[in-house]
Amino acid sequence: MNRRARMTVEEIASRLDIGRLAVYTMLERGIIPAIRLGRRWIVTRYAFENWERTCGERGNATETPSLLPTVGAMNRSRTN
Secondary structure: OOHHHEEOHHHHHHHHOOOHHHHHHHHHOOOOOOEEEOOEEEEEHHHHHHHHHOOOOOOOOOHHHHHHHHHHHHHHHHHO
């Protein structure tokens, strides 16, 4: 796989304007589409951009709103 086809946690954090810990939490919860290999997360640019374009919806719209406060709270704690 071409390295440019993958995204780093830092790239994702920058695109979403959140902290790295919030990205890791989203990865762990399956919010952001990714595959875990050992300690490493593999996020393809295609899957992330598709997720971003559809606002993270996976067919169950009730799931997304309940997760937003958690990510927002993590982002606020990062800046304090």
